[in-house]
Structure formats: structure tokens, C-alpha cells
Amino acid sequence: MAKVKFSIYRFDPEKDEKPYMQNLEVELEPSDRKLLDVLVKIKALDDSLSFRRSCREGVCGSDALNINGTNGLACLTDISSLSQPITLRPLPGLPVVRDLIVDMTQFFKQYHSIKPYLINDEPPPETERLQSPEDREELNGLYECILCACCSTACPSFWWNPDKFVGPSGLLNAYRFIADTRDQAINERLDNLEDPYRLFRCHTIMNCVEVCPKHLNPTRAIGKIKDLMVKRAI
């Protein structure tokens, strides 16, 4: 089978003074379909290559990487779709811990900052809270987020202000609760975002939409939050 050329970002803080790109070639078999299959194969030859992975089917959000300059999940990327040398880097904008592993602290901090849980202080009924199919439909395109960080780490506004700008993923999740008819904290949620940085650093550059492996649209969610703020002001 064909050989494929790779160029992979390597850095072990214990032994490398600075990061470097490692070039290598791998022999492919017909069963090597996804980029993750090939990474696992490379690791079998060199066990020091470090990356996160778990589900291998695009639902856990572990293996987001910068692949030939674009963020994506290794497990959903067809190896045959990539031009060579296949260049792999850790997600941009977050501190690198080792090789392809970044420190996600800042990303999750922003997620936690939007109060990512249903707020409803009424005593719950004996049965489920009712919701019409149409109201439930509003959550489609939002609840599917796998927190992979492909979007936020593709967003220039997030690169410059990761501590202040919530970022596309966090904002999409904020809207997931705003849009839920069972949630009672819309005003509190909007207050939480009414700030020159937290929401308004989004300049609709749309990088986030292009890279989302789940085909979600953070920009649309952000737009809807902005609309609600305008509506609330008048």
C-alpha cells in the first residue's frame, strides 16, 4: 500500500528545549481509514507520541487537532482526504502540555462561566416537565456540542482574549439553556454576557462554523443571543 508522509509537532517539556516538527513516513493498509487509525499505528512504532483519544467515533471530543492548518477530529478525518505531508499540530491558542496535548483549562473555565445547567427553582412536578416537540426542536443544533474546542481554538477573538471572551463553544452552550423553555434564568444569563468582552468580542468571522465537526453553528447562536439583548433593551 501507499506510504504517507507526516510532519508532526513534538514537544516533551522534560527533554526538549523547544518544540520541533518530526517528519516521518507510514505504510498504510486498506483498513487505515481515519487519521486516528494512522496515529495509533504511529504510536505502536514510537510509543512516546502523545495525543488524547477515546471513542473513535466523533462523540467524545477528545482528539481535536490542527490538521493541515484546520481544526478537526482525527477520528472523523479521512486519511485519503489530506494532502501530504500531513501536518499535525496541537490546537492553536492553548498552552501545549506535550506533543498534541493542550491544556484545556481556559476552555472549560469559559464553559463553566455560562452556568451550563438548567436553572428552574420551582419545585419539580411529580412527572416530567412538559415541552412541546416544537420547543424541543429549538435545542437541536445546540445540545449536540461535544466540547471538543475545535471552534474556540479557531477563533481569533478567543486567541487574543481567552480569559475574557467566552468563545463560540461557551456561547453556543449558553444559548442552549436560553433556548430551553424549561429554563427560568434568561435574564440572569443575558446579564452574565452583557459585557464588552464576554459576548461582544465576536466579530462574526465564522471560523467556528467552518470547523465544527458536529456541523453546529455557534455564529447563529451568538446572533440569537445578540438579538435577545437588543430586544430586551427596547
Next chain:
Amino acid sequence: MNVTKRTFDAVIVGAGGAGLRAAIQLSEAGLKTAVLSKVFPTRSHTVAAQGGVAASLGNSEEDHWHWHMYDTVKGSDWLGDQDAIEFMCKKANEVVIELEHYGMPFDRLDSGKIYQRPFGGHMSNFGEKPVRRSCAAADRTGHAMLHAMYQRNVKVNTQFFVEWMALDLIRDADGTVLGVTAMEMETGEVMILQAKATLFATGGGGRIFYSSTNAFINTGDGLGMAARAGIPLEDMEFWQFHPTGVAGAGVLITEGVRGEGGILRNSSGERFMERYAPNAKDLASRDVVSRAMATEIKEGRGCGPNKDYVQLDITHLPPETIMKRLPGIHEIALQFASIDALKEPIPVVPTAHYMMGGIPTNYSGRVVAPKGGDMSVPVPGLYAAGECACASVHGANRLGTNSLLDLLVFGKSAGESMVEDIKAMPGSHRDLPKGAADASLARLSRLESQKGGASVHETRLALQRNMQDHCGVFRFKDMLEKGVANILDIEQQVAQTEIKDKSKVWNTARMEALELDNLIEVAKATMVSANARLESRGAHVRNDCADSVEFPDGRNDKEWLKHTLWTRDGNRLEYKPVHLKPLTVDSIGLKKRAY
């Protein structure tokens, strides 16, 4: 070496569905709790569950927990404990409603209630006809559920130790469990986490098989830790092979597809399940469907150039139904089989999926082991819930959607038991034994200095191939015997694996080597238990125990209506009786299983 110690009321190992559900209980009780996970909580494999969670809400048609109980006992081929099964089926509505209150985005009916779909083996009126019992969020139920429970934990301020790997259980001379040792993956630092109550919620070990629907991280760590600490593992010969894994990729296609009307076909396009299960057809129990598929393939009616798969056909369903109820499946077929499921059938094969056995518990989530003639004495300080535990509600074969239910019900009850037991233990923690971390440190230093050993990758592959070839859907006497001999050889290699990477920082080579120590325990328990069980029951089917007048379907209730207990030391086997007596209703009597 000096190891840092931290002290908690409770330690929970695992932040999948079971661990998160238990954590809510402990956090709400205000106890100091540490929840450890190898991955960020929402990356746990519960996230991959598709089809739904069972509860007899009766939102679309009449349903009753007693019917659910009957189906579960029958599905288990009577190996499930009927007290635990009654407990689970009765609690189902409560825990599903709670989940909805946490914010879980279930699909809805026009009435505004939770949407329910049919699922294999779930019937109305004691086995009459399929019933809509599976509560679903499209085909992303596990994802929706795991996120909702993580979110609830954020709300109640649970303390997480993310990307920490538990290594070994700490027990004192009396056998009381006092916590675990664990390693922080980012730094390689080893720590002792001391606790009055320790819960294992580490999920399944499906990675013992070469082809599996399980994630890379499903390496049975809780079972490995328990086995090394002298705790037996129950019913490990029972593994569920899911009928519909994508051929060649292993990725799961939910049974919900058949619940929505999908049909299995062989090379001539025949709906072959009509021959094997005239009543339930494609929605028969999983072991039944998997065996039917394997038989079709074996007898030359498989599809494709190698005739090695069958087809799952949904092309007759309205595209709107598929895109609304099964959008994830459409995507998976596209990604992993290059197929547009609206237009073409999906190639599928039975694939290792779920571990019915595990760490023995009672229905309060307390781990139990034999002691002085009594087969089920609680191990003080230790609890288990979710796929790593064996309550046993699934017996010899689990029904789909009963596992998400299991982790809700027993996650909650284990959490409640922990709260109760901790409150009954005021005052300080028991003293740790001397050298509490020695076993873990020895494993690590062995890896540090090992030279000329086998590679982790090769050894794991040998293990997985052995299990796949010797302990699959159909089991053969000679293959089982050979499989046992092989796995004991592989155990020798596992004890000498060598890693090249010695860095302290995020050393995934070391983690994989440590995981292999757990996989080998799961594999040995499986091989040895399977070789010893001389009957066919549920998912365990042997060629030398076939259908006969005396033993319908090969099941031998006279000698084998009992749970296996495998102990690591000497690969010892013991057996304990099945609880045939439920809590309040009459026992569901033994019958031949037909769908």
C-alpha cells in the same frame, strides 16, 4: 518513596453515567468527595450510547414495571437476580424523571411528554408484543444524558480530578477498603486518596476483544483493581455481542434503528429474522439476533465479496423519520461505511459490546464477596455501579436500554448507601496499612526498569485476537481450552511489557501499559469462566451444549442456574445461587426462552 496522601469522605473512580449519578447524591449530602476520571467527564463512554433508557412511563401506550421486570428476567435467561431486577424496574420512572428535571433534552411526544420507542426484548403484558419503553433523545441518548448529569454536578459543585488514573485499591488486614492510589496524568505524580467509602464506576472492558463497540479507554480498570485486591469477579463468561456493529469498523448502529422499523437482510434480501423469531422478528433479544446473523453468515448467506456481513436496511423508512430520529446513524454510516443509509443498506456484523459480569454487588450498590461460608458478605468501604458492577440485573444477556437505566438506578443507590455508611462512621478515618502504595509503586518501577520485554501494542493485540477467536458469539470446547492456555501465556508477556517512553509528563505509553494489567485480568476471568460453564445460556453458547429435550436451547438449570465467581489467585472458581425471589412479587418461573 514518600507518597502524598489526600483525605476525603468518599472517592468515586469514574465519571461516566454511574459515577456522575452517584456523585450528585454525595455532593447534595455535603460530603467531601473526589471524583476521578481518566478523561474529562463528558468524554466517558456513556456519551456513545444511542438508543435510549428504559422506563415503563407508558407515555405512548400502556406499560407496567412488572412487564419490564418479566422481560428483563427472561432476557437474562433467568440468571439475573430477581430482587435487583424488581428494584431496578420499579425505580426506573423516578430516575428518568429526575434526569428530565436535571435538564436532559429528551425528544417529545405531541403531549409534551418524553418520547419512547420500541427496543429489542421489551414487550407488553408479559411477553406479548413489542412496547414503546425506551426514552430517547434522537440517537444521542447517552450524550444528552452524560452532559445533563455533568451539568448537574457543576451545579452542585462536585470536585473532579480530571485525567487522573486510579491504579490500585487499598485494603487493610481486615479487608476493609480505605481508598485508592492514583496517578495524575499530566505530571505522573502518584497519590493516595484516602476515603471512608470508595465507589468503582469505571465502565466496561470491551477492549479485551479485537472488534468492539467500546472506546479505547474501556479497559476494565475497576475489575483489574478489584481482582488484584482479592475480590472475585462474577459471571465474566457473559459478553453481549451487539448485532449491528459497522462491518470492519466496529462502530455501533443502535437497535433503535430496528425499533424505528429497520430490517436485517441476508444476501438474497430475505428478512431472515422471521425464521428465527417469528414473533419479535428483528426486535428479538440481542443474543438471539446475533446468533441468527452468525448462522446466516456461517451458512453462506452473508453479503459482500467475502459473504461476511449482513445488511441493515432502512431505505423503506421515510427520510424525515431517519433524519429526525436517527441523524447520528446516518452520519456514522456515511463516515464509517461510506454509505448513504437513506439509499443503501448498512453492512453490519455482531460486535463485542457489553460486559454482563463484573464486580459482585447487591442492589444497594455494596460490593459483596464470599466470607466464611456466606457467599455474599459486604466488603466494608467498597461500592460499585454501572457496567463494571454485577448486581446482577442483566444475568446472561442484557436487554438494550437497561444499561443506562442500571447506571442511573444503581449509581443513585450506591451513592445513597455511601452517604448512609459514611454518616454511620463519625470520627476519623481508619489508619492506612503500612506501604499502602507499594503495590502501585512496584508496578511503576517494574515498567521503569524493564528491558527486553514485549511491546504493549503487540501484547494487547495478542490478547484481543485470542479473545475474539476463542470466546466469540459461538463457543467451541476445544477453542475454549486453547483460549485458556493462550491467555495464561499472554499473562506472562503482560508481566514483562516494556515501554520506551519514560517521561513523567502525559506519558500515554505508561498509561496503556497500566491498562493492559487490567485487560489481562478481565480476559483471564472471561476465558476461565467460559471454559468452565458446561451449558448454553444467554450470550454464552457452546457447541457441545446444544438444544435437546432435556436441555432446551442447551440450558441446564439443574446444574448451572448459578453465578460464577472467579478469583485471581489460582484462577479459582466458585458458584453462588441466583436470587430467584423478588422483593414483593412472585418469582418469575423458569421457562424456555422464545421470542
